[in-house]
Amino acid sequence: MGNLPTPVFIALLFVVGVLLLVLFIAFITFGRLYIQALSSGVRISVFAFIGMWLRKVNPRIIVDSLIMANKAGLSDVHSNKLEAHFMARGNVQRVTQALVAASKAHINLNFDQAAAIDLAGRDVLDAVRTSVQPKVIDAPSRDQARTTVDAVAGDGIQLRARARVTVRTNLARLVGGATEETIIARVGEGIVTTIGSASNHKEVLANPDLMSKTVLDKGLDSGTAFEILSIDIADVDVGENIGAKLQAEQAEADKRVAQAMAEKRRALAVAKEQEEVAAIAANKAVLVLAEAEVPKAIADAFRSGNLGVMDYYRLKNLQADTSMRESLGHDEDSGTDEQV
Numbered sequence: 067m068g069n070l071p072t073p074v075f076i077a078l079l080f081v082v083g084v085l086l087l088v089l090f091i092a093f094i095t096f097g098r099l100y101i102q103a104l105s106s107g108v109r110i111s112v113f114a115f116i117g118m119w120l121r122k123v124n125p126r127i128i129v130d131s132l133i134m135a136n137k138a139g140l141s142d143v144h145s146n147k148l149e150a151h152f153m154a155r156g157n158v159q160r161v162t163q164a165l166v167a168a169s170k171a172h173i174n175l176n177f178d179q180a181a182a183i184d185l186a187g188r189d190v191l192d193a194v195r196t197s198v199q200p201k202v203i204d205a206p207s208r209d210q211a212r213t214t215v216d217a218v219a220g221d222g223i224q225l226r227a228r229a230r231v232t233v234r235t236n237l238a239r240l241v242g243g244a245t246e247e248t249i250i251a252r253v254g255e256g257i258v259t260t261i262g263s264a265s266n267h268k269e270v271l272a273n274p275d276l277m278s279k280t281v282l283d284k285g286l287d288s289g290t291a292f293e294i295l296s297i298d299i300a301d302v303d304v305g306e307n308i309g310a311k312l313q314a315e316q317a318e319a320d321k322r323v324a325q326a327m328a329e330k331r332r333a334l335a336v337a338k339e340q341e342e343v344a345a346i347a348a349n350k351a352v353l354v355l356a357e358a359e360v361p362k363a364i365a366d367a368f369r370s371g372n373l374g375v376m377d378y379y380r381l382k383n384l385q386a387d388t389s390m391r392e393s394l395g396h397d398e399d400s401g402t403d404e405q406v
Contacts, residue, residue, distance in 0.1 A: 099129050106133040110145060123149050131162040138166040142177050156184045164190040171198045175237060186241045188291075196235040200295055203246055205229040205253040214303070215254045217261035222309015225261050225270055227277065228300045229253055233292035243291030253297060256281035267304065274299040 103110050110132070118125045128148050135143035143165065152158050161180045168175035173194065183190040205228070206212055214226035231253055236243070260277040264270050270277070278297045287294040364378070 099125055103129050103133065106136060108132045108136050114145060118149065121149065121153065123152050127152065127158050131158050134159075134162050134166060138169055140165055140169060147177055147181070151181050151184070154181075154185060156181060160184060160189070160191050164194045167191065167194045167198070173197060173237070179237065183237070183240050188240055193235045193237060193240055193291075196233075197237055200232050200234040203231045203233055203249055205231055205250045205257075207246075207250055214301075215257045216305060217258040218308045219261055219267035219270060220263075220265040221267055222307055222312070223267035224305030224308045225267055226301075226303045226305050227257050227261070227274075228302075229257060229277070229281075230298045230300050232295040232298075233287070234295055236291060236293050239289075240291045244289055245291065248290055249286065249292060249294070252284075252286035253281055256284055256286065271302060271304070274302050 100110070100112060100115065108129070110129070115125050118128060128145055131148050132143065132145060143162065148158050148162075151161060161177070161184050164180050164184075165175060165177060168180075171194070175194065180190050183193060206215060214228050216224060216226050218224050231249060233246075233249065257277050260280045261267075261270055264276075277299055281297050282294065364381075368378075
């Protein structure tokens with residue numbers, strides 16, 4: 067030391083002092099976590115805590131997860147993986163709990179799979195629990211406005227059904243697999259198909275298991291994150307007579323069409339009658355004009371000598387006789403109408 071220049075010696079003392087100060091502050095800050103990890107059999111250095119602090123990673127979550135994994139005998143859980151998952155905004159504790167639950171239930175699930183499920187937005191712990199203990203899904207869901215699946219049988223009778231689907235999570239298809247909504251929609255589709263294909267609603271009421279068999283035979287769990295274990299028809303009720311209602315509406319529509327056609331024919335008849343009245347009036351006008359020419363023709367015949375006095379009186383007598391006959395004919399017609 068005595069051979070070293072004084073400035074270099076001072077610099078070394080400064081560096082050593084800074085390191086000791088950093089280690090002292092780190093021990094005060096992370097000492098409790100370090101001792102807790104060391105006593106639990108988890109080996110993690112003080113510099114690892116400093117690195118977590120610099121990377122803005124919560125060391126408490128990492129240490130607790132490491133202790134939990136170590137006590138459960140998980141060998142593939144390391145601090146680097148936990149930190150990476152934390153910085154990816156994943157739920158580290160939830161993933162660790164899921165790994166522990168899967169290990170106890172003898173389910174093959176590694177850290178990468180659990181982290182991928184968690185980052186996909188799925189509840190990985192709930193998925194593990196559901197794969198161990200299946201859950202029941204109501205179809206339709208209780209959150210929906212409609213509480214039953216409605217369909218019409220071949221005889222026009224509406225049936226309202228409710229089903230309960232027992233499913234188990236398929237961890238291998240959880241990432242990218244369809245959710246519960248798809249299961250509910252497919253089960254509803256199968257129920258509607260079964261009821262609609264029945265020729266009589268009594269067939270469905272007598273054998274409600276037909277709906278369950280139809281849905282299960284279609285393999286509706288393909289492409290979903292679940293495996294359908296069973297489908298139970300909880301309730302089947304008889305609704306309205308849709309066929310009779312449609313027939314009544316069709317009859318009412320036909321009635322309106324017939325009324326419209328009758329009104330059209332009546333309007334055409336009225337228009338034709340008015341045309342005939344106008345034609346009669348025109349003919350009467352022509353007749354009046356023709357009758358007005360008769361006196362002029364008689365006067366011209368007198369002046370030209372073609373008509374004599376006796377011829378004129380015979381013409382008048384003929385007109386009087388014709389008028390009398392017309393009068394008698396009108397009287398007979400009036401009497402006949404009165405007798406009727």
